[in-house]
Amino acid sequence: MTFRLCYLLAAWICILFIPGLSEGGKLLVVPMDGSHWLSMKQLVLKLKERGHEVVVLIPEVSWQMGKGQSYTVKTYPVDYTLEDLDNSFEEFLSVHLSGQPFPLNALALYNISKHTFRIFFVQCKNLFSSTEIMQYLNQSGFDALLTDPIALCGATVANYLSIPYVFFMRGFPCNLHYEASKCPSPLSYVPRLFTFNSDNMTFFQRVENALIALLELVYCNAFYTDGLKFSSEILQREVSLVDMLNGASIWLLRYDFVFEYVRPVMPNMVFIGGVNCAQSKPLSKIYRTKVSEIVNDMGKMCEE
Numbered sequence: 001m002t003f004r005l006c007y008l009l010a011a012w013i014c015i016l017f018i019p020g021l022s023e024g025g026k027l028l029v030v031p032m033d034g035s036h037w038l039s040m041k042q043l044v045l046k047l048k049e050r051g052h053e054v055v056v057l058i059p060e061v062s063w064q065m066g067k068g069q070s071y072t073v074k075t076y077p078v079d080y081t082l083e084d085l086d087n088s089f090e091e092f093l094s095v096h097l098s099g100q101p102f103p104l105n106a107l108a109l110y111n112i113s114k115h116t117f118r119i120f121f122v123q124c125k126n127l128f129s130s131t132e133i134m135q136y137l138n139q140s141g142f143d144a145l146l147t148d149p150i151a152l153c154g155a156t157v158a159n160y161l162s163i164p165y166v167f168f169m170r171g172f173p174c175n176l177h178y179e180a181s182k183c184p185s186p187l188s189y190v191p192r193l194f195t196f197n198s199d200n201m202t203f204f205q206r207v208e209n210a211l212i213a214l215l216e217l218v219y220c221n222a223f224y225t226d227g228l229k230f231s232s233e234i235l236q237r238e239v240s241l242v243d244m245l246n247g248a249s250i251w252l253l254r255y256d257f258v259f260e261y262v263r264p265v266m267p268n269m270v271f272i273g274g275v276n277c278a279q280s281k282p283l284s285k286i287y288r289t290k291v292s293e294i295v296n297d298m299g300k301m302c303e304e
């Protein structure tokens, strides 16, 4: 299953390197820490195995993104410690598990996500302030960039270097991945995040869905304010969230149909299936609560 998935992914990435298929391409990877990286790493290893030159940009402080095996790793210094990172994740997790009713849960999640994301925006600033790395990137002539788009840093780097970029992702808040690429997403049938509705909604659920959709614009623009301000400074032009997302050449969507609803997507969006099943390990004791139950269930679904 893992092998098949990676094979498919690698095939898609290879398309980018035509006509360089035989000699291999030069790929820059701007990953996201945590579970995001666990899935992406499988793809990166496979691409390396297939003869592409792969360079992964990694902050000096991170959870999982240690030294590479076969691929090249470039690290850059950051202004936060591992303790800062751990604390922000603990807070993030505790809000998710607090079980508050709607709309308190949405407000609390918004607040904590904004707080947690500040670290990732700082990380991106740190990357751009490393003259050594920036010079290296400038001179390396990468063919393409692969990134998890959630923190926008990869898209900013790709725009800065003027190279095509590929998203490898699970999802965005605010329906952004469909909104940005103008996929039809009718309010009567596509339930918004936090409503917990299905695609078969009653009249009042549709009203609720419509109200939430109105708030989403405000919500996500506020969420990404700091990140976008920084991207605009770097690129020396005013960029919007939609600009940054729309620039992607291919979207590899790590979705599983069991969590999704039927809807049309753009031709450059590819469903590659699977949540983070490539590597499974027992959770550490502190998280063996609700989270481990959820993860176990997801693991079972992956195996089936």
Ligand SMILES: *[C@@H]1O[C@H](CO)[C@@H](O)[C@H](O)[C@H]1NC(C)=O
Residues within 6 Å of the ligand: 091, 108, 111, 112, 115
């Ligand atoms: C928002 O999050 C911060 C950081 O965790 C916290 O200090 C603050 O109390 C939160 N505010 C609200 C209104 O929940």
Ligand SMILES: *[C@@H]1O[C@H](CO)[C@@H](O)[C@H](O)[C@H]1NC(C)=O
Residues within 6 Å of the ligand: 134, 135, 138
């Ligand atoms: C990158 O290269 C361009 C010219 O090729 C130069 O103008 C620019 O200053 C360089 N940037 C960095 C960060 O080295």
Ligand SMILES: *[C@@H]1O[C@H](CO)[C@@H](O)[C@H](O)[C@H]1NC(C)=O
Residues within 6 Å of the ligand: 200
């Ligand atoms: C939608 O839900 C209603 C009420 O629960 C039910 O009668 C109807 O069959 C459902 N429609 C579909 C397409 O599932």
